[in-house]
Structures are given as structure tokens and as C-alpha cells.
Amino acid sequence: MLLLKNPPFLFLCLAGATEATLIAGMSTFGPKFLESQFNLSASEAATWFGYMVVPAGGGGTFLGGYIVKRMNLRCRGIIRFCMVCAIVSLLAIFIFLIHCPNVPMAGVTAPYQYDLMEKYRDLYDEPSQLRLRNSSLEDTLTVGCNAGCGCVREVYNPVCGADGVMYYSPCHAGCSSVNHTDRLTGKQVYSGCSCVVGNVSRAEEGLALRGKCVSSCHHMPAFLSFLFIIISFTFLCSIPALTATLRWAPQ
Incomplete structure (x- = not known):
């Protein structure tokens, strides 16, 4: 007391x-x-x-x-x-x-660019955003470019496409093989990624780098x-x- x-x-x-x-x-x-x-x-x-x-x-x-x-x-x-x-x-x-903007992830926070190109829609087309909100994760991750890959949602291994979009896994990006290892980052580079729409003039189409995309936010320091x-x-x-x-x- x-x-x-x-x-x-x-x-x-x-x-x-x-x-x-x-x-x-x-x-x-x-x-x-x-x-x-x-x-x-x-x-x-x-x-x-x-x-x-x-x-x-x-x-x-x-x-x-x-x-x-x-x-x-x-x-x-x-x-x-x-x-x-x-x-x-x-x-x-x-x-x-x-607050830093999130890197877009295909099928989760942003639609697949390849899928939109196939349907002649813009990346920020309102019906596509509505489809993402009203569909399950399994439905939004599986599109035409990776439908035949047999991807499973349980395997989360993000890759960064040459288009600046992050994908749930190499399988969900439609990647077919590992091309080489990047000398600067030491990360694997996947090729033949059918869902990745890269810069054709730079020979970046269909390429993806293992890991998350680098954030464009400069507030970290x-x-x-x-x-x-x-x-x-x-x-x-x-x-x-x-x-x-x-x-x-x-x-």
C-alpha cells in the first residue's frame, strides 16, 4: 500500500x-x-x-x-x-x-497486361478492376497466358517482370525456363514468360527477375x-x- x-x-x-x-x-x-x-x-x-x-x-x-x-x-x-x-x-x-505506392501485382492489385491486350482493354480499365474485386484470387491469377501451366496458389515465389509488374510466381508469369543469373543482383532471370509484356526494342519481352520488384519510392533514407x-x-x-x-x- x-x-x-x-x-x-x-x-x-x-x-x-x-x-x-x-x-x-x-x-x-x-x-x-x-x-x-x-x-x-x-x-x-x-x-x-x-x-x-x-x-x-x-x-x-x-x-x-x-x-x-x-x-x-x-x-x-x-x-x-x-x-x-x-x-x-x-x-x-x-x-x-x-506512404509509398505498392508495386502492382498481376491478378492481385492489377490486371494482367497481356490479358488486357488480348481483350483490347487499357491497363486501368474500370471493368477489369471490377473483375479483380469481385473474383476470387484463384480466378484472377489464372488467365489465358498461364492457363495451361497448372499453377498452384500455395506456391508463392514472386518474380518481377520486365514490364514492372510483379507476378505471384514464375508459373503465374507463364515462364518456361531459367535463362541465366543476373551478374549485378545474383538473381535468376526467367525467360519465355508469356504473361510479361516487356520492351521489345530492348529484348525484354518475356523476361522476369526472381524476387520482388524494386520500389520507386525514395523515402527510405x-x-x-x-x-x-x-x-x-x-x-x-x-x-x-x-x-x-x-x-x-x-x-
């Missing part, structure tokens, strides 16, 4: 619990957010997120303890310091409002910079908050 009569101690514990919840959520969904917004692979998203978390978290934790010791802050000074760190993190969190700030200031007040909690606790 004595602890319940100690408001600073209670609020510090509540702030610590809230911060731990936010950190857990960020650790779980942060890489997935990077993956979906900037069209990265799961490994690339996890790697970039690790580059941000390890130095920012470790450096912030060490720097927070050093500041408290160096400036010889008392409890009230520590709480003010933690409030400043929390406000900075709160302001920087608006970076999550950044800014997002990672602000993410580094958020993580740094979040961990910057972790040791000071713990110090204040121990000092406010009754002996």
Missing part, C-alpha cells in the same frame, strides 16, 4: 510498461513495415531494421546513463530529461505517416533516419528512468 501512495513511482512504472509495450510492437512489426512499404524482401527488411536498432538502442542506453552521471541529475532533473526524450520521439514518430532518432531517444531515457524509479522507491 505504501507504493500506491507514491505517485512518481507509479507513473514511472506505468511509463516503463508502456515503453516496453511499444518496443515489443516495434520489434515485431518494424521489419514487416519496411518490407511492405519499400517492397523489400524479408531478409533485407530485417537487416536494415537491425542496422537501426543495434547502434541506436545500445548507444542510447549507454549515453543516457552517462548523461545522468555526468550532469549529476536528481530525480526531478531525470524526469524532465525523460520527458524531453519522450517528446522528441513522439514528434519523430510522424514519419510513419509516409528519410524514414531510416527518423527511425534511428526514435529508437535512440527511446532508449536514451531507459537507464535514467530506471534510476529515478529506484530513487523514488521507499527504503
